Amino acid sequence: MARIPQIRQRGEVSEDMARHFDSIASSRGRVSGPFSVLLNSPEVAGRAAHLGAYIRFESTLAPAVRELAIITTSREFDCDYEWSAHVVLAREEGVREEAIQAVAARGDLDGLSDDESLVIRYGREMFRDKRVSDATFDRAMDRFGAQGVTDLTATMGYYGMLACALNTFEVEPAPNAERLP
Numbered sequence: 341m342a343r344i345p346q347i348r349q350r351g352e353v354s355e356d357m358a359r360h361f362d363s364i365a366s367s368r369g370r371v372s373g374p375f376s377v378l379l380n381s382p383e384v385a386g387r388a389a390h391l392g393a394y395i396r397f398e399s400t401l402a403p404a405v406r407e408l409a410i411i412t413t414s415r416e417f418d419c420d421y422e423w424s425a426h427v428v429l430a431r432e433e434g435v436r437e438e439a440i441q442a443v444a445a446r447g448d449l450d451g452l453s454d455d456e457s458l459v460i461r462y463g464r465e466m467f468r469d470k471r472v473s474d475a476t477f478d479r480a481m482d483r484f485g486a487q488g489v490t491d492l493t494a495t496m497g498y499y500g501m502l503a504c505a506l507n508t509f510e511v512e513p514a515p516n517a518e519r520l521p
Contacts, residue, residue: 360386
């Protein structure tokens with residue numbers, strides 16, 4: 341059970357803050373997961389949702405790259421909720437099972453495609469080392485360009501923020517959801 345209330349119904353927020361609930365529900369089909377707890381501060385939830393809408397639905401990253409970046413982030417933060425939600429999407433977007441398993445097991449990147457190993461390495465360096473090495477950054481710039489590498493960094497940072505909220509507030513995935521090993 342979450343440590344703070346999970347707001348899932350419009351009536352659980354004040355009328356002057358209901359616009360945030362409505363915006364989140366309309367862009368995502370419902371209010372759940374990180375937004376259910378972020379709505380305890382409706383302004384935070386609304387602003388996070390606005391950024392998230394770009395990152396999830398409009399970014400320059402290919403969907404498979406985006407989802408690989410998200411599951412890499414969820415693994416680095418050991419966030420079961422985020423993992424369970426996005427590993428399904430990663431598969432739907434064509435992320436190969438070998439890449440998913442390398443992320444899940446924190447395994448080595450041999451045998452992965454150049455894009456797969458680059459995205460995973462970028463995230464691991466960013467979160468573990470708090471920096472991205474020149475070699476990895478240069479490869480990312482060559483592959484994705486300035487806007488793409490900015491979108492990649494922002495995607496990982498955004499999902500890192502959500503993982504912090506989900507983990508801190510102890511938001512659990514559905515009982516039958518796939519969890520991190």
